[in-house]
Structure formats: C-alpha cells, structure tokens
Amino acid sequence: MGTQEPRGTEQPRSTQERLIRTTQELLWERGYVGTSPKAILERAGVGQGSMYHHFAGKSELALAAIRRSAEELRQSAEECLGAPGTAYDRVSAYLLRERRVLRGCPIGRMTQDRDVVHSPELRRPLDELFGWLQGRITEVLAEGQRRGELADGLDPAAGAAAVAAVVQGGYVLARAAEDPAPFDAAVQGVLALLAAQRTPGTATAATTG
Numbered sequence: 001m002g003t004q005e006p007r008g009t010e011q012p013r014s015t016q017e018r019l020i021r022t023t024q025e026l027l028w029e030r031g032y033v034g035t036s037p038k039a040i041l042e043r044a045g046v047g048q049g050s051m052y053h054h055f056a057g058k059s060e061l062a063l064a065a066i067r068r069s070a071e072e073l074r075q076s077a078e079e080c081l082g083a084p085g086t087a088y089d090r091v092s093a094y095l096l097r098e099r100r101v102l103r104g105c106p107i108g109r110m111t112q113d114r115d116v117v118h119s120p121e122l123r124r125p126l127d128e129l130f131g132w133l134q135g136r137i138t139e140v141l142a143e144g145q146r147r148g149e150l151a152d153g154l155d156p157a158a159g160a161a162a163v164a165a166v167v168q169g170g171y172v173l174a175r176a177a178e179d180p181a182p183f184d185a186a187v188q189g190v191l192a193l194l195a196a197q198r199t200p201g202t203a204t205a206a207t208t209g
Helices: 004-030 037-044 048-054 058-081 087-096 108-112 120-146 156-177 181-195 200-208
Strands: none
Touching: 004 037, 004 048, 004 058, 004 108, 037 048, 037 058, 058 087, 058 120, 087 120, 087 156, 087 181, 108 120, 120 156, 156 181
16 A cells, blocks of 8 residues: 555656646747647646646646746845856856747746736736836845945935846847847846946955955
C-alpha cells in the first residue's frame, strides 16, 4: 500500500501542472480570447475529463496560469532587485536581465485583453504584480539614497514608475517594430537618467569596479 499511494497522488499533480503550464504558454501567445479549452487540451495532451477534474472551466484554469506567471516574474525580478550591490546595480540588473522581448511580457500581455481587464478576479494578479514591482523598485532606490549612493533630489517613487513604464512600453515598441532594438534603446535611456543621479563617489566606484 505504501507504494500505491504516491503513484495515486503523483499523476493528478502532473496533469494539473501540464494544464497550467500549457495555459501559461497559450495565454502568452494568443491572449485570453484566443486560448480555447480545446487548444489547451490538445497541447497539454490530456482529456476533457482531466481538465474539468482539476478546474471548473477556462476562467479558473486561466486564473491559475496567470497567478503562476505573475509569481515567476516576481521571483525573477527579486533575484535582481534583492541581490548584493548598489541600488543602481540592482535596478540595472533587472532592466538588463534576459527577456524574450519580441514575445512581450506574459503579464503585460494580459492587460491588453478586455476579458481579463474586465474581470476583477483575473485582473487582480496583474495589479498585485505591478504594484509589488513598483513598490520594490521604490524601496531599492530609497535605500540607495539612504546609503548615499543616489542624489537626494531623486524621487524614488517617480523613478520606479519610470522604470516599470519603460519595460512595458519597450515591449510594445519592440513588438510593433518586430525588432528588440527599441526595447534596448528605452532601457539604455532610463539607465542613463538613473546613472546621472548617482553620487560622484558611487559612480567612480562602479566604474572602477
């Protein structure tokens, strides 16, 4: 009996995981409207009964997928923003981290979907992620000020809003041009503005490494 119970619980978890992962990918590719239950089932390789065993319907599965994507983006952002180094170094690491720019942001993509935006439940993970991200960058910039790394005249909240807007706007520009260059240019622009706020000693230390 001890060997039967783990097998019995492992398979449902595996099926549920495939459904969530598949829905994440399809939402990123097609958006909410373009992601049909049939497409999810075909790509996940599971039957309709398996899907409705774990989720009441498309909306519930999409919510699980959006929450997963939001959590993964939060973790990847925190790896940069919570790392050692100056405030500038940490924000720079976040802006310059590897991204699939031409696919856009998996969460930002959802903000362009009317069905998601008009659903308080589906929209909540988006609002929570963007709110957390802007707040976290604000904390990093404010910490940089307290340490004397950044000029007192910098508004941490405004700086964080600019960083967040540049990332999402950069995705849109890059996808419109079918070229990552606009994203890279936007990132370099906001980094130049932030670099101008570094105190002379900090800027020198960062340059000399």
